[in-house]
Amino acid sequence: MKKVRTRFAPSPTxxxxxGNLRTALYGYLFAKKEGGEFIxxxxxxxxxxxxxxxxxxxxxxxxxxxIVYDEGPDIGGPCGPYIQSxxxxxxxxxxxKLVKLGGAYYCFCDRERLESLKDENGVGRYDKHCxxxxxxEVEEKLAAGVPYVIRQNVPASGSGSxxxxxxxxxxxxxxxxxxxxxxxxxxxxxxxxANVVDDHLMGITHVIRGSEYLSSTPKxxxxxxxxxxxxxxxxxxxxxxxxxxxxxxKRNGDASxxxxxxxGYVKEAIVNYxxxxxxxxxxxxxxxxxxxxxxxxSLAGINKSPSIFDEPKLRWLSGExxxxxxxxxxxxxxxxxxxxxxxxxxxxxxxxxxxxKTRVEIFGDIPxxxxxxxxxxxxxxxxxxxxxxxxxxxxxKKVLPAIRELFRSAEFENAALYQAMCAxxxxxxxxxxxxxxxxxxxxxxxxxxxxxxxxxxxxxxxxRSIERLDAALGxxxx
RNA sequence: GGCCUCAUGGUCAAGCGGUUAAGACGUCGCCCUCUCACGGCGAAAACCGGGGUUCGAGUCCCCGUGGGGCUACCA
Numbered sequence: 208m209k210k211v212r213t214r215f216a217p218s219p220t221x222x223x224x225x226g227n228l229r230t231a232l233y234g235y236l237f238a239k240k241e242g243g244e245f246i247x248x249x250x251x252x253x254x255x256x257x258x259x260x261x262x263x264x265x266x267x268x269x270x271x272x273x274i275v276y277d278e279g280p281d282i283g284g285p286c287g288p289y290i291q292s293x294x295x296x297x298x299x300x301x302x303x304k305l306v307k308l309g310g311a312y313y314c315f316c317d318r319e320r321l322e323s324l325k326d327e328n329g330v331g332r333y334d335k336h337c338x339x340x341x342x343x344e345v346e347e348k349l350a351a352g353v354p355y356v357i358r359q360n361v362p363a364s365g366s367g368s369x370x371x372x373x374x375x376x377x378x379x380x381x382x383x384x385x386x387x388x389x390x391x392x393x394x395x396x397x398x399x400x401a402n403v404v405d406d407h408l409m410g411i412t413h414v415i416r417g418s419e420y421l422s423s424t425p426k427x428x429x430x431x432x433x434x435x436x437x438x439x440x441x442x443x444x445x446x447x448x449x450x451x452x453x454x455x456x457k458r459n460g461d462a463s464x465x466x467x468x469x470x471g472y473v474k475e476a477i478v479n480y481x482x483x484x485x486x487x488x489x490x491x492x493x494x495x496x497x498x499x500x501x502x503x504x505s506l507a508g509i510n511k512s513p514s515i516f517d518e519p520k521l522r523w524l525s526g527e528x529x530x531x532x533x534x535x536x537x538x539x540x541x542x543x544x545x546x547x548x549x550x551x552x553x554x555x556x557x558x559x560x561x562x563x564k565t566r567v568e569i570f571g572d573i574p575x576x577x578x579x580x581x582x583x584x585x586x587x588x589x590x591x592x593x594x595x596x597x598x599x600x601x602x603x604k605k606v607l608p609a610i611r612e613l614f615r616s617a618e619f620e621n622a623a624l625y626q627a628m629c630a631x632x633x634x635x636x637x638x639x640x641x642x643x644x645x646x647x648x649x650x651x652x653x654x655x656x657x658x659x660x661x662x663x664x665x666x667x668x669x670x671r672s673i674e675r676l677d678a679a680l681g682x683x684x685x
Numbered sequence: 686g687g688c689c690u691c692a693u694g695g696u697c698a699a700g701c702g703g704u705u706a707a708g709a710c711g712u713c714g715c716c717c718u719c720u721c722a723c724g725g726c727g728a729a730a731a732c733c734g735g736g737g738u739u740c741g742a743g744u745c746c747c748c749g750u751g752g753g754g755c756u757a758c759c760a
Contacts, residue, residue: 218760253759318758328686330756356758374690383688383756391758398760422689422755445691446753454753480697483709487698491708510698513753517696520710530723565723593720625719643719651720659719 211243213413215269215276216402218250219261222463223268225516226417226447226455229481233444234415235274236482236504246409247279249290250402252395268464272478273497278409286409291401298396301404301434302357302389310433311389312338313345314358332385333358357390359399359426367425372442373509374418379425387426399423403430406439415442442506445485448515455516462516471544471570476525484514494527526568534560541570548574549581558666562658579653580666583675585682586652596640603645604685606637610646611676619669625661649679 215231217223238245247269251257266281278284288294305311314337325331338360340348348355361384368378389400396404406414421443431438446454455461467477479495487510488495488503495503529537538545538560545551545559559577567573588600609631617627632642647660650672656663664672 216760220760250760256759321758330686332756377689379689379755385756388758393758395758397758402760417754417760418690419754419760425689443690448753451752483697485697489699491699493697493709512691514698515696517710520697523710562722566721596720628719639719647720653720655721657721659721661719663719 209412211238211241211412212246212410213238213243213415214246214248214406214409214411215274216248216250216405216416217265218253218256219258219265220256221258221261221457222264222465224455224457224461224463225467225481225484228268228272228274228464228478229447229484230415230417230444231269231274232272232478232482232500233442233486233504233509235276236500237413237415237442237506239501240504243412244277245275246284246286246411247276247289248405248409249280250398251290251292252391252397252401254292254393254395264465271468271474272464273475274478291405292395294401294405295395297408298390298401298404299394302396302400305359305389305430305433306357308433309360310430311357311359312386313340313349313355314386314388315340315348315353315355317354335360335386338386354392356388356392358386359389359430361386361426361429367428369424369428369438369441371421371424372413372440372506373445373511374421374443377421377424379422381425381429384423384426399426400430403427407431407434407436411439413440413442415444418443418445442509444509445511446513447481447484448513450515454513462518467521471541471572472521473525473528473540473569476521476528479528480521480524484516485510494524522568529567529570530565532564534564537564541573544570544573545577548577550577554580554666558662562662562666566657576657579651579656583652583678586648588683590648590652590654591645593640593644596644597638598641598644600683602637602641603649604680604683606642606645607649607676607680607683608685609635610642611673611680614664614669614673614676619665619672621661621665624664625659628661646676650675652679 213234215234217227217231235245247265249262249265262280269276276282278286278289280287280289302311306313314333316336320336321333324334337358362381364382366378366380368376371377387399388397390396424441428438449455449459449461453459457463464477468474475496478497479500482495482500483493486504486508489508492499492503532540534557538556545556554577563573563576566576591598591600591603593599610628613627613631617624628642628646629639632639643660647656647663648654650660650663650667658666667675
């Protein structure tokens with residue numbers, strides 16, 4: 208059996224959004240699963256849309272996400288060059304060949320005439336006007352240097368069918384297909400031509416791309432057939448939506464891979480999540496590593512309907528990855544986010560990591576979770592009131608002075624502090640919660656904190672804990 | 686407008702003629718608990734509508750409705 212070869216063929220027109228990445232991921236996963244090869248090809252035939260830096264973003268994103276290609280512009284390979292703008296002579300050669308085979312023809316119509324073919328709504332099809340030109344007339348115009356394009360010669364009747372691996376049989380009448388331009392007047396091919404030539408020349412066996420090509424695939428097949436080339440297997444993917452009506456798009460600045468990484472989502476989780484958007488392993492697994500995805504991927508699990516990108520679920524998955532990290536790894540990967548906090552560098556990192564790991568789903572949550580350590584000031588007495596803890600400001604007034612004394616001599620270690628405070632509660636006939644709630648509130652001035660009274664005290668240290676208790680008593684007017 | 690295509694809870698999604706219609710996220714409740722979080726348990730929540738086919742339709746067919754795509758010298 209022929210070795211599977213898939214490709215990811217993006218246009219360098221901006222950043223990589225989630226939909227692009229998923230297309231790349233599926234191509235990669237399918238190739239790996241089948242023991243084949245995955246190729247990167249840059250489709251930059253539209254110079255007007257080229258965006259500086261976009262090529263680098265593509266390389267960086269794929270690399271960062273762990274999607275490695277076997278051949279590509281930056282690493283080379285036997286079918287290069289892998290950048291379409293560097294393959295102009297190849298397309299010209301094949302376009303001319305297609306003309307000889309009857310699958311295409313020269314067209315010299317100017318824009319004005321083309322415009323005149325359209326109705327008031329701007330719709331109208333090319334009328335095959337130049338197909339009627341004799342060979343001699345074409346030669347003359349070419350010799351005279353008249354600008355031209357090469358158009359596909361689509362049969363006036365009949366229809367084209369193919370079997371898509373996810374959508375099943377797709378049929379389009381040829382009368383609904385226009386004689387599209389294959390080679391532009393600037394000598395470069397359109398996508399419609401370049402993708403066919405390149406996929407064939409690069410030995411692509413399985414074409415994996417977005418469903419926007421579902422209905423134009425029959426015209427590509429016409430070319431494969433005209434050239435006498437074997438048609439590839441088609442695998443069209445449903446779109447990823449930002450909501451029920453809009454596709455995720457570069458315009459609108461929708462979720463790019465880099466945006467998500469910048470927000471602090473764990474990248475393995477991003478890859479994992481997008482793999483699950485439109486595909487499922489049939490066995491209810493959710494958290495899967497790239498390796499597991501490579502082993503489990505199958506076309507049978509690909510969905511036909513569009514799926515909406517749901518950030519809360521990605522968030523959850525990211526949190527699952529975080530909880531699984533060692534403290535060291537968590538800190539190493541989260542460091543840039545720690546640096547964004549006012550509390551950075553002022554507290555024991557190990558202790559911070561410990562209290563944060565189960566309370567953070569994306570690294571970006573970190574600053575807001577620990578900034579409170581540096582934001583102490585007067586707060587409402589209402590905070591001391593907690594129905595379930597049976598505590599209030601009056602109890603705080605009794606508890607705090609005693610705990611302050613306890614703090615002077617206590618061993619400042621979480622478990623010991625906790626025990627000491629519980630012992631104090633027991634000795635005074637109080638509930639643990641009454642004491643601990645008051646102390647925690649006094650120490651932080653916050654209703655919620657990522658850790659209990661003893662953990663907060665340990666983090667702050669003896670000196671600052673006592674200072675804050677004094678301050679809190681002051682706020683209470685004691 | 687024409688053509689292609691899709692349609693199960695709010696979201697992802699299993700189901701591929703006979704099920705009490707899975708599971709996950711989210712939401713809500715309870716438990717655990719030094720607040721919060723983690724963890725555990727539980728609840729609410731879906732087959733777009735109408736016709737067929739069939740003993741029997743979420744599953745098959747048709748129509749409608751709704752969504753997405755294509756209809757560029759963009760990909």
